[in-house]
Amino acid sequence: MPDVFSADDLRLVRAISTAGTLTGAARALKVDHSTAFRRLCAIEARLDAKLFERARQGYTPTQAGEMAIAAGTRILAELVDLERRLAGEDLRPSGIVRLTTTDTLIDVIAPVLAALRTEHPGIIVELIAANTFFTLTRREADIALRPAIAAPEGLAGRRLATVSTAPYASAAYLARCGKKPLRDYDWLGFEDSLGHLRSARWVSANVPDERIVLRANSLLALRSAAAAGLGVAALPCYLADPAAELRRVTTPLPDMEGSLWLLTHPDLRKVARIRTVLDFMADALLRQRGLIEGKRSRPRRG
Template identity: 60%
Template sequence: MTIEDLRLLTALAEAGSLAGAARRILVNHASAWRRLGALEQRLGARLFERSRTGYTPTPAGEEAIAVASRVVTELGELERRLAGQDIRLTGIVRLTTAETLLDLLVPILAELRHVHPGIVVELVTTNAFFTLTRRDADIALRPAASAPEGLVARRLAGVATAAYATADYLEDRTGIDPLALDWLAPDDSLAHLGSARWIAEHVEQDRIVHRSSTLMGLLAAARAGMGVAPLPCYLGDTDTTLRRVLPPVPEMASALFLLTHPDLRRMVRIRAVLDMLAARLTPYRRYFEGKAQK
């Protein structure tokens, strides 16, 4: 059994579906399917029951998952300890972030490339939290309500969220209660967001005319004049087509965190990336906190 097999087992146990497991270990669905089939054939045991609702471990699968989880965790800990001893300003740094931050982030990475040409940044753009404890990534730049336990966290700014729509959409709706307008809402995959909870509590279901699994999807729908979208102020306030319908809502607020694992924070190339990100993003604090309206 290879380490790739072990990682597939742990990913499948966590995700509950082959597609979700494939995304976690960064392979395509067909490769994950073939790898699982080959593993079960070699072992002569069925590890998962397949159904429409997902993959459920068999007794043999539960035993295999327990061993796989322990081995993957121990290997990850060894990698972090050894990596933390690296004092070179060269090598790969794996950085995960949300797509809403790309316009701010990529110019900083271009500067980093100029200043430290030996550092190669692998940028993983996803709305899901990668697990830093298993080295899915070395650094995370994430808006979140709070920093995850067990990680070294640097809070760069508060992140305010307000409601936005186009001027054309609002033109014929002057004086209408904002809650009675057409709303664009996060879907269930973003149910953890404060904006999703606020909409569920304050906006009638029949006023929700569109849902999206990403904030960039909500931004595009708002730009198209479909209705009112909750957006981080660093997106909404800098878009010339949008106007605030509601000011920043405290229940929607979060914070921007720069995260890494304790075992990696003294690694020279990790520290170089962390320091540049913090230095270049801190001046944008007013934009993140909704205090720099256009």
């Protein structure tokens, strides 16, 4: 009997189960609907078994489908684990390293990556700027640089610095409004997608709703709005201190602070190119600890 399943077939079956629709599965796998449909029909023809019941509401696994989904999930996890372990045998400090970080840290790490390129030209960094946490265990990225309270379970992490956050506003706004209690300023708030941030929780707990004059789902947008004079924004010091238009309204607030973590999967730490990037980034970012911890600031009024 010829092989019934390829890894791509297993990924298709799993994607249909996860999405509940063929359209959703095709979108997740970045193929068109007709391709996904033909592949599913071919799999079922080879098996002589139906894997999903089709209905207007979506695709429901049959008993055979449930068996295929369970086995496929296990096999795909084993393939990822094998890939990770084999990657650990690669001792060459060259090749591609996938690095993910938040958009707010791009200005901080760009000079680091330039220096890395000079010292290790054989390493090519694929930089993924995303505020969602890529899953390192699935090899969506090799290294993550993230502000967080703690390192996620199952990852090897190095804490580089405290991430200090303070209220910022433009010099013109502060001159116009004068000194007053924090809650009495116009505030730039956080859209719900940023509600997990400690700074967002602080604003929610300490600033009346009627003082919020704008909300955004991006810290870069909040920085721009504050620089334009709309009001006060809670921003990481590494993001706001380099902005010439901004001034701290107060010193950094302990209730807003977090930590900066450099993370990878334990199986990848011995890969030469990944170990090289981890060590290089850690050394370079530790030299910028003053900026990250808010110890390089200008006076409140300029």
